[in-house]
Amino acid sequence: ETGVTQSPTHLIKTRGQQVTLRCSSQSGHNTVSWYQQALGQGPQFIFQYYREEENGRGNFPPRFSGLQFPNYSSELNVNALELDDSALYLCASRAPGLAGVGDTQYFGPGTRLTVL
Amino acid sequence: GESVGLHLPTLSVQEGDNSIINCAYSNSASDYFIWYKQESGKGPQFIIDIRSNMDKRQGQRVTVLLNKTVKHLSLQIAATQPGDSAVYFCAERGHSGYSTLTFGKGTMLLVSP
Numbered sequence: 001e002t003g004v005t006q007s008p009t010h011l012i013k014t015r016g017q018q019v020t021l022r023c024s025s026q027s028g029h030n031t032v033s034w035y036q037q038a039l040g041q042g043p044q045f046i047f048q049y050y051r052e053e054e055n056g057r058g059n060f061p062p063r064f065s066g067l068q069f070p071n072y073s074s075e076l077n078v079n080a081l082e083l084d085d086s087a088l089y090l091c092a093s094r095a096p097g098l099a100g101v102g103d104t105q106y107f108g109p110g111t112r113l114t115v116l
Numbered sequence: 117g118e119s120v121g122l123h124l125p126t127l128s129v130q131e132g133d134n135s136i137i138n139c140a141y142s143n144s145a146s147d148y149f150i151w152y153k154q155e156s157g158k159g160p161q162f163i164i165d166i167r168s169n170m171d172k173r174q175g176q177r178v179t180v181l182l183n184k185t186v187k188h189l190s191l192q193i194a195a196t197q198p199g200d201s202a203v204y205f206c207a208e209r210g211h212s213g214y215s216t217l218t219f220g221k222g223t224m225l226l227v228s229p
Contacts, residue, residue, distance in 0.1 A: 002159075033216065042205050042219030043160065056216050090159050092217075104150065105217060107159035 004029075004093050012114045018079045021111045023091035025072040028040035031094040032074045033105060034066060042116045049074060078113075087116045128226045135196045137223045139189040139206035146208040150217065151180060151191045155202045163191070163204075195227075201227045 003026035013019050013040060025032055031050045035043035044059035049068035063079040072093070092105035129135050141149070147168045152160035166173045166180045166189075175178050179192040189206050203224050207217040 002161075004159075006159075035219075040208075040221075042221050043217075045216050047220070048216060058216070104162055104165055106162060107152075109157075109159045 001086065002106035004091060004106055006089075006091055006108040006111050007093055008111060009109070010112045010114075012116065013081050014116050015081055015083060017081050018077065019081060019113060021076045021078075021089050021091075021113070023074045023076070023093075025074070025091075025093035026095070026106075027072055029072055029093035029095045029106075032068055033070075033092045034074075035090040035092065036085075036087045036109070037062070037090060041061060043090055046076070049100070060074075066115045081115045083115050088112050124142050125221070126224045126226065128228065129196050130174055130225055131196060131198060133196050135191075135193040135200070135225060137191045137193075137204050137206075137225065139191075139220055141187050141189060141206070141208050142177075143208060143218070144184075144187065144197075146210050146218075148206045148209040149180070149182060149189050151178075151189075152205045152207060152219075153200075153202045154205065154222070160205060191207050196225075196227050198227045201225055 005024045005038045007022045033048040034046040036046055037043040044061050046064055047054055047097045048056040068074040088110040090107050090110045094105045103116045150165040151163040153163050154160045164175045164178050164180050166182050177194045181190045203222040205219050205222045207219045209217055
């Protein structure tokens with residue numbers, strides 16, 4: 001598989017709560033991106049981390065935050081959960097040149113978050 | 117705004133047929149494109165990619181064609197199998213310095229035995 005793992009697989013929260021999702025990438029994959037995928041839609045870019053710093057962000061509010069650690073793991077934190085936050089959250093890691101063409105991103109299986 | 121879209125939301129084919137999934141993109145500055153396959157309950161799986169300086173790239177049973185003149189991308193799957201049934205996404209990377217991908221909504225491929 002891709003070598004990217006995510007936990008937990010499924011999660012149920014209530015509106016207003018906070019959640020932390022985790023991702024573990026392969027050694028050497030120093031760039032990690034997080035995406036939100038609503039049902040029936042394509043993934044939407046949340047933000048990207050490179051060498052433990054955020055270096056790109058999509059159209060998501062500040063209550064979406066993240067961390068990247070030296071051991072190639074990362075977290076996505078969402079505060080003050082809203083019903084519309086219910087989605088599949090995907091992390092993707094990148095090792096330049098792995099595919100021989102470009103900056104291929106390899107996705108984990110995702111965490112299904114349900115907000116009630 | 118910039119977008120990546122697909123012409124057909126659902127494509128139904130018979131096993132053994134060749135499948136063609138199309139994608140239109142609007143960001144002329146995009147320099148890299150990827151096709152992903154997503155099965156139910158799983159994350160997107162890399163299929164094949166192509167840089168903007170290429171017109172065609174082939175993999176095992178798959179070919180990606182890029183027409184920059186009309187901003188069109190296609191994925192051809194030869195001898196389609198039931199295991200190919202999934203949602204297929206094209207994604208583009210804008211020339212922003214990030215590896216951020218913009219995805220289309222996806223095409224469902226249904227392969228009948």
